[in-house]
């Protein structure tokens with residue numbers, strides 16, 4: 001389940017937490033989702049904690065300034081046809097896509113402003129905007145470096161369009177001019193090409209300027225052994241942007257591996273042909289001998305991509321670690337096998353590097369955190385250890401094979417249909433509510449709709465029959481009941497009949513019910529009920545009762561907080577409880593177990609709300625006998641479970657719940673029967689009265705005692721809640 005709270009919140013000051021809603025709101029106005037904002041704040045906090053605390057003061061102005069450059073870039077792109085706009089639409093996206101980019105927002109005050117001012121004198125605003133989109137953290141470099149490098153590129157390299165050069169190689173801006181000049185001289189000398197040709201190579205591959213002279217010379221010597229023809233070598237170097245920047249060990253290691261894996265002979269022309277055909281792939285991947293073998297076996301024998309394809313088109317993908325590739329494969333083939341294929345149905349390896357990108361995560365139905373946790377955890381799991389050990393020993397036994405492309409397509413279609421059905425059902429229920437509402441409006445309350453009218457008439461008839469069956473004596477009795485001892489706060493769920501559960505008649509329980517049995521202090525209705533029950537009715541017990549299988553709790557667990565509608569808003573309090581206890585909940589299997597635990601946590605939270613309600617506190621201060629109990633009802637077997645009771649603390653000695661042998665310990669006891677057996681069919685008013693008076697007398701003698709006891713009981717309550725959420 002997604003949790004929208006950044007990790008650093010846990011140990012933040014109140015001031016920072018107070019500023020959070022505004023921060024989230026501001027980020028939302030820049031196009032970030034809540035989850036992205038939380039991630040970004042986490043990233044910023046890693047470099048500059050203070051910047052997060054003072055987001056509005058430090059970060060917003062910098063972000064706005066950078067945005068103005070990005071806007072200039074976007075305007076230019078739009079004029080030119082807007083082809084690039086689709087890929088990077090906003091700085092917000094660039095900042096979220098790159099964890100190190102958050103460094104830019106976490107720089108000391110004034111740095112980014114000064115950097116932009118200096119570079120603005122040499123590059124147009126639109127070009128800087130493009131740089132910021134590609135590599136936002138370019139602004140983290142020293143203030144004097146970037147302007148000097150731009151001048152050097154224009155004057156020494158003869159670059160006509162510095163904006164285009166640095167758009168391709170923004171990394172150069174963080175280098176010093178002396179180092180660049182040294183690398184350039186050395187490169188020219190080593191190549192020994194005509195000046196113009198060398199110049200062209202550098203302009204085409206400016207990244208070569210960031211490699212040290214030793215590396216370039218050694219790589220060149222290695223390549224000269226492979227390609228004795230100078231013209232052919234020049235061609236390969238011109239196409240392979242990274243070859244000259246690689247160490248000899250790297251190049252030789254890759255060559256050795258290919259020879260061994262593919263059975264090429266030393267001195268044969270096969271290696272040269274491969275490097276010539278695929279220079280970038282050869283340069284970019286590091287074919288660590290042992291692991292690559294296993295990766296190739298996994299990809300060819302399990303996933304079904306030919307070794308040749310892996311080495312040519314999939315070469316860049318082999319950079320990932322074996323355990324990483326294996327874990328990603330397990331996820332993708334299980335949850336979204338269509339991602340293993342291209343649109344035309346060919347095996348396609350992009351999932352190796354892209355599986356953690358938003359569009360893939362969406363198909364996998366996972367958050368980034370969940371994905372990372374799986375990829376980290378799977379290799380250490382029993383299954384992961386077994387499969388990886390087998391693979392390393394040369395066997396692919398036990399690895400799940402991916403479904404064929406056709407099967408994957410069918411699976412995808414099914415999932416989409418299911419999703420549509422869910423959406424349709426939500427839509428239908430909304431329509432229905434609207435329809436009923438309209439019917440009532442048009443008929444002015446007289447229910448013109450025939451069906452509704454028939455339904456109402458049937459209910460009214462049933463009511464007549466019921467009243468007749470009860471008889472006049474029953475209603476006379478009810479009028480005589482003035483001694484209401486219990487306030488029941490429960491869920492609106494139709495399957496939880498308050499008074500029946502505890503064996504009391506309708507007149508003996510004061511009932512307040514709402515969706516999810518909430519008792520928040522902001523709810524006027526419930527607070528008024530408690531006030532009336534405690535001050536006027538002088539109830540001795542407040543029962544806060546939840547129930548397993550509660551739809552409200554289930555919604556809070558799974559319904560995203562962005563969901564529209566009042567129900568979503570109403571269950572926010574339960575969502576908060578969920579988020580506070582997310583660690584404990586995650587230790588349970590998803591679904592029923594988590595929902596049931598959250599039901600219990602919600603009861604404890606609401607008991608806490610009741611205990612801290614002013615009217616309850618005042619009653620305890622005044623020594624009024626009053627106990628609060630948190631119960632959970634099981635719809636499947638009709639039993640109540642006691643989660644918490646103040647009894648034994650605020651009201652001494654125990655009263656009706658204890659005397660009826662349920663709630664005295666957190667064990668389930670069949671309720672209606674036990675009530676009847678201990679007190680007979682009449683309400684236990686006599687016994688409870690005696691005990692109540694005893695308690696009242698006790699507190700008159702020592703008024704402060706009851707306050708202390710109430711506080712003790714509150715402390716015990718939070719302990720109970722903690723125990724439940726962290727230990728279980």
Ligand SMILES: [Zn+2]
Pocket residue numbers: 491492493515516517547549550551552553
């Ligand atoms: Zn419910």
